[in-house]
Amino acid sequence: MFSKTCQYAIKAVIYIHKQSLEGKKVGAKEIGQEIDAPDAFTAKILQVLVRQHVVGSFKGPTGGFYVDKSHEFKTLKDVVLAIDGDQLFQGCSLGLNQCSEQNPCPLHFEIVKVRSNIHYMLTSKSLKQLAEEVGDGSTVLARLA
Amino acid sequence: MFSKTCQYAIKAVIYIHKQSLEGKKVGAKEIGQEIDAPDAFTAKILQVLVRQHVVGSFKGPTGGFYVDKSHEFKTLKDVVLAIDGDQLFQGCSLGLNQCSEQNPCPLHFEIVKVRSNIHYMLTSKSLKQLAEEVGDGSTVLARLA
DNA sequence: ATCATAAAGGATAAAAGTATCCTTTATTAT
DNA sequence: ATAATAAAGGATACTTTTATCCTTTATGAT
Numbered sequence A, B: 001m002f003s004k005t006c007q008y009a010i011k012a013v014i015y016i017h018k019q020s021l022e023g024k025k026v027g028a029k030e031i032g033q034e035i036d037a038p039d040a041f042t043a044k045i046l047q048v049l050v051r052q053h054v055v056g057s058f059k060g061p062t063g064g065f066y067v068d069k070s071h072e073f074k075t076l077k078d079v080v081l082a083i084d085g086d087q088l089f090q091g092c093s094l095g096l097n098q099c100s101e102q103n104p105c106p107l108h109f110e111i112v113k114v115r116s117n118i119h120y121m122l123t124s125k126s127l128k129q130l131a132e133e134v135g136d137g138s139t140v141l142a143r144l145a
Numbered sequence C: 001a002t003c004a005t006a007a008a009g010g011a012t013a014a015a016a017g018t019a020t021c022c023t024t025t026a027t028t029a030t
Numbered sequence D: 001a002t003a004a005t006a007a008a009g010g011a012t013a014c015t016t017t018t019a020t021c022c023t024t025t026a027t028g029a030t
Helices: A005-019 A029-037 A041-049 A076-086 A107-124 A127-136 B004-021 B029-035 B039-051 B077-084 B108-123 B127-135
Strands: A054-056 A064-066 B056-058 B062-068
Touching: A005 A029, A005 A041, A005 A064, A005 A076, A005 A127, A029 A041, A029 A064, A041 A054, A041 A076, A054 A127, A076 A107, A107 B108, B004 B029, B004 B039, B004 B062, B004 B077, B029 B039, B039 B056, B039 B077, B077 B108
Parallel strands: none
Antiparallel strands: A054 A064, B056 B062
């Protein structure tokens, strides 16, 4: 459903939100460790997320990744769009370049419901809410030690 | 959602069913052409589907791929399982190896509904029905010429 | 000013997914 | 029996995804 890169991205963004709740910026290395992802690769992913304005970054000592007011309406869907593109949400799920109501593929009308569910899953909770759930222990971003 | 290989597989299986409705076996080359897939690659995919008993095959002149009574309860879900494995249906969607009701990832409870929709999409219609829809022109497997 | 820190960016590599080609095996038609 | 046909299987190649490492740029602390 999500690429491995996108799974890392989702976890990274939630972790950044969690730390930003406490006003902390976090480095790529720390993020990688907290979400069980290779840190150099995590850094690459974060570059994309910064470019797409899903999170913010600051260089130098005391620098790191963070979110502020300007990111408050971003959702997991924006993360997925930034990393995996729109293939989960748009286009023919069987790869037809001509697929429409008039010329539907066998899954055309069914995929609509699935996509609507996916959309809901990725937009119904704010990233802040998701971060709070991790913060209070009701969900986790990695296996517990 | 589906790998490219799986998209080919889905279309191939529906096409085989469609031709089997008329008692025709079909070759890998013809299938490739009908579904806009490279035929050598299509042949490889069909090998897997045959091994998994999703379709049948017969060598030699008059040979080809077909389905009969023994395949009647196979669904698109079996095609997806044969090609992409169970990752759409099982396991943590964020890649955690420990993810459960007790230790849920942030998407754990939402993904259940999505998966239930996907399951429905891939099992509610028989492959025969899907083939009939292609047969009567209400759905298509490739762009029309 | 200098040094330490951390993100950004570039080059490269390993692994997985996608694709092609050629040989072998099974089956049918002659 | 022989030749033709079509799937099965093996080897190989190309592309994309995943991953690592090293250099450069920006910033803060001393």
